[in-house]
Amino acid sequence: MSDPREGLTVTHRRYVPYSHAHYAGNLVDGAYLLAMFGDVATEASIRADGDEGLFASYSDVQFRAPVRAGDVVEATATVTRVGRRSRVMAFEARVVCRGRPDKGESAAEVLDEPIVAATATGTVVVPGPVTG
Template sequence: MTEIVGTRVVHRRYVPYSHAHYAGNLVDGAYSLGLFGDVATEMCIRTDGDEGLFASYSDVQFRAPVRAGDVLEITCEVVKAGTRSRVMEFAVHVVARGEATPESPGAAAVLVEPVLATTATGTVVVPPRS
């Protein structure tokens, strides 16, 4: 199973304003966790030919806000592989952010330096190989 250690998956996602729940167009932390589930699913498909099941998180850190209008880059990397388990590290980076003003409601910009918003370590399980 060590051949899949180091495998990496990257997704990008625009955060719609319909997901804002709090003042300042903040999005709840569960949004990032849902994205981690999406990249973990693709990872399991690529490495094991199955969607797999998320079993647990051993660590989750909310480091910076995610806002409606952000463009996020979500990464997943396999750091340990057992017979049926895969330990993965996840990160959400904000790579672009809306900068709406009354004069320019659709203004947005690519960030010079991406902002690390959320990190996690999680374990998924996959069916035994035949």
């Protein structure tokens, strides 16, 4: 019998400010997406277990496409396995809007198809029962 928490999904969207661009072409480092994964994992843990949990590890991280300042990025966490104290989650970050500086300083567009920028698998642990 599967745990009812399996399949729980949380999604956050965030505008990527120009202050986070570190590289030529206004590229943003991968750590920005990992921070977003941490945020969605925290909310998923709160919803699943009533506790923020602690991120223990990533077993896989794949950076698939660039993220640039001016993008709107959507990060999703889905609980895929529930252990006694561990929760395995699948993560995906997608660019859903992109700045269009070629059309004007503040021009941007909603993408017809989101661009998958990163995927990951990670494990969060929640505390055991408090005794005392």
